[in-house]
Amino acid sequence: MDATTVTTWMREIETSVTQERDRLVQLDAAIGDGDHGTNMTRGFAAVVQALSQDQEAPPGRLLILAGRTLVSSVGGASGPLWGSALRSGGRVLGDQATFDGPQLVEVLAAALASVKDLGAASVGDKTMVDALEPAVAALGRTVGEGASLADALEAAAAAAEAGMRSTIPLQARKGRASYLGERSIGHQDPGATSTALMIRALQRAAAASS
Amino acid sequence: MAIQTKPRKFLNDPADVVKESLAGLAAAHGDLLRYDRAAQIIVCKDAPRAGKVALVSGGGSGHEPLHGGFVGRGMLDAACPGEVFTSPVPDQMLAATKAVDGGAGVVHIVKNYTGDVLNFKMAAEDAADDGIRVASVVIDDDVAVQDSLYTAGRRGVGATVLAEKIAGAAAEKGASLDKVADTVKRVNERARSFGVALSSCVPPASGKPIFELPEGEIELGIGIHGEPGRRRAALGSASEVVDVMVEAVISDLKARAGSQVLAFVNGMGGTPQLELYLLYGEVDRKLRAAGVVPVRNLVGSYITSLEMAGASLTVLQLDDELTELWDAPVHTPALRWGV
Known part of the structure; x- marks a missing residue:
C-alpha cells in the first residue's frame, strides 16, 4: 500500500458518505441533531479536494493533511475526532513511501487511541468507538495470523459493521444522544455507522490497489 | 424516496444560509460590528481594545440572536458561528481570538456540547502557541440532563446569554482575565x-x-x-x-x-x-x-x-456584584440598555 491507497480510501469514503448522506442524517435526527450526514459529506469533499493538490506526498503526510482538513472543515464532534484520528495514524507512517499490513494495524490502533483519548469514550457508550475498536482488533488478529491483507480488511469491515449494529440496543453515554437517556435505546448510532462506512471504504481501497 | 418539498424558508442556496445571514447582520449593524467573511466570524467594530480582556463565544448557528447578536459594547468582542447546529471549527475560534486580543487575554465562553468543547479546546491550544492567554469556561446549566458518568454532562443553554452580558460588563470595567473568567463561572454555578x-x-x-x-x-x-x-x-x-x-x-x-x-x-x-x-x-x-x-x-x-x-x-x-454588572450599559444588536 502507498499514497494512492490513501487517496483512493479518502475518495471511497467521500462516495460512500455522499451516497448514505440521507440515512446518516435520519439516524442522527433520531438521537442527535440531524447534521452528521451533511458534515461528513462536506468534510470528505474538502479532504478529496486538499489531497488532489498534493500528489507527491507520502501516505503518512496525506493522512495528516486529511486529518487537518477535517478539523478545519467539519466542526461538531466528528471533525476533531476523525481529524485527530487521521493525524495520529499518519504520524505512525512518518515519511515512508509504502506500508504493509502490520503497519496498517499500527495506523488504525493510533487512530483509535486518539479517538478514545479525545472523546473519553469506551466500547458500549454508543459511539464510533463501538465500530472502530472491534475493527482494529479484527485487523490485528487476522494480520497476526498471517491472513492476506484482503481477508484481514474484510474481517475488519465485517467487525465494524457488527459493532455498528451492536449500538442499536445500547443507551448512549457520550455525545448529544446521551441527553435522551433511555430514549436513545433502539436507534443505531450515526457515528458508528459512518465509521463502518469508512472501514468498508478502506477495504475497497486496498482491494483496488492490490 | 419521498418527494422533496421546498422548506417554507427564506433561502437562496441552503448551503449559504449562515454566510448570507451574517452578511445581513453586518449590513444592519455596521456601527457595532463587522463580518470577516473569510474567517466566518463576527467582530466588534472597535476590537481589539488595548488592555481590555476580550470575550469570544461561538457555537452552531440556528440559535440567533446568540452569539453574533451579542457582539458590541459591554458583551462579546467576537462570535464564531458554525453551520446550523454544528460547532464552529478551531480555525474560526483562533481567528476570532487573534482579532480581539488587546493584550489582556481572551475568555472563551463554551456551551457544554461535545463538539463545541473539543473544537474550543483545540483553538485554545493553538492560541497559547501564538502567545495569547486564553481562559475557557464551559457553561452547563440545563437541569434536564443528569450530570453523571452516563451522559455528556449538562448542556449549556440560557445561562450563556446571562454570562455573556454579565462577564462582558466586568471586562468593560477593566477586570483581569482571571476575574472575567471567574465571573462567567459564578454565573454558570448560580x-x-x-x-x-x-x-x-x-x-x-x-x-x-x-x-x-x-x-x-x-x-x-x-x-x-x-x-x-x-x-x-x-x-x-x-x-x-x-x-x-x-x-x-x-x-x-x-x-x-x-x-x-x-x-x-x-x-x-x-x-x-x-x-x-x-x-x-x-x-x-x-x-x-x-x-x-x-x-x-x-x-x-x-x-x-x-x-x-x-x-x-x-x-x-444574584448578588450585589452580579446585579450591578447586569444593570451596566450594553450596546449590541440584540441587547441594549443604558446607552
Whole structure:
C-alpha cells in the first residue's frame, strides 16, 4: 500500500458518505441533531479536494493533511475526532513511501487511541468507538495470523459493521444522544455507522490497489 | 424516496444560509460590528481594545440572536458561528481570538456540547502557541440532563446569554482575565435552566423537522438543537407547564429563602411574545411562592432553536456584584440598555 491507497480510501469514503448522506442524517435526527450526514459529506469533499493538490506526498503526510482538513472543515464532534484520528495514524507512517499490513494495524490502533483519548469514550457508550475498536482488533488478529491483507480488511469491515449494529440496543453515554437517556435505546448510532462506512471504504481501497 | 418539498424558508442556496445571514447582520449593524467573511466570524467594530480582556463565544448557528447578536459594547468582542447546529471549527475560534486580543487575554465562553468543547479546546491550544492567554469556561446549566458518568454532562443553554452580558460588563470595567473568567463561572454555578417544546424545527440543509410531535403533546427537557427532550407528556395549561419548569429549576438551584434572582423567560424561536409574557407572569408568581424574589428579568427570544415553538426558564441567583454588572450599559444588536 502507498499514497494512492490513501487517496483512493479518502475518495471511497467521500462516495460512500455522499451516497448514505440521507440515512446518516435520519439516524442522527433520531438521537442527535440531524447534521452528521451533511458534515461528513462536506468534510470528505474538502479532504478529496486538499489531497488532489498534493500528489507527491507520502501516505503518512496525506493522512495528516486529511486529518487537518477535517478539523478545519467539519466542526461538531466528528471533525476533531476523525481529524485527530487521521493525524495520529499518519504520524505512525512518518515519511515512508509504502506500508504493509502490520503497519496498517499500527495506523488504525493510533487512530483509535486518539479517538478514545479525545472523546473519553469506551466500547458500549454508543459511539464510533463501538465500530472502530472491534475493527482494529479484527485487523490485528487476522494480520497476526498471517491472513492476506484482503481477508484481514474484510474481517475488519465485517467487525465494524457488527459493532455498528451492536449500538442499536445500547443507551448512549457520550455525545448529544446521551441527553435522551433511555430514549436513545433502539436507534443505531450515526457515528458508528459512518465509521463502518469508512472501514468498508478502506477495504475497497486496498482491494483496488492490490 | 419521498418527494422533496421546498422548506417554507427564506433561502437562496441552503448551503449559504449562515454566510448570507451574517452578511445581513453586518449590513444592519455596521456601527457595532463587522463580518470577516473569510474567517466566518463576527467582530466588534472597535476590537481589539488595548488592555481590555476580550470575550469570544461561538457555537452552531440556528440559535440567533446568540452569539453574533451579542457582539458590541459591554458583551462579546467576537462570535464564531458554525453551520446550523454544528460547532464552529478551531480555525474560526483562533481567528476570532487573534482579532480581539488587546493584550489582556481572551475568555472563551463554551456551551457544554461535545463538539463545541473539543473544537474550543483545540483553538485554545493553538492560541497559547501564538502567545495569547486564553481562559475557557464551559457553561452547563440545563437541569434536564443528569450530570453523571452516563451522559455528556449538562448542556449549556440560557445561562450563556446571562454570562455573556454579565462577564462582558466586568471586562468593560477593566477586570483581569482571571476575574472575567471567574465571573462567567459564578454565573454558570448560580444559574439553572429547563426548556420545553411544542414543535420541532427544520434545519435548512435537510428541510425536514428533526422530530414529529403529535398534537396535544409537549416535549419536556429539550435543548437548543431541535433534539427531542427526555420525555413527552400531554400538554397542560400554561400554569401547569410553568409548575414543571419552576420545580425543575428551583429544586436544583437550592436557593435560600428570600434570595434575589434574575428570571429569564426565553422563547425558542416560534413562540410569540404574547405567550412569553403570559409565561413570565406565571413564573414571577410561582417563584415568589417558592420563596425567591425575581428582582431582574429578561423576556424574549435570545437563545433559540430555529423556528421551534417552545420556551425555557433560566433562574440566576444574584448578588450585589452580579446585579450591578447586569444593570451596566450594553450596546449590541440584540441587547441594549443604558446607552
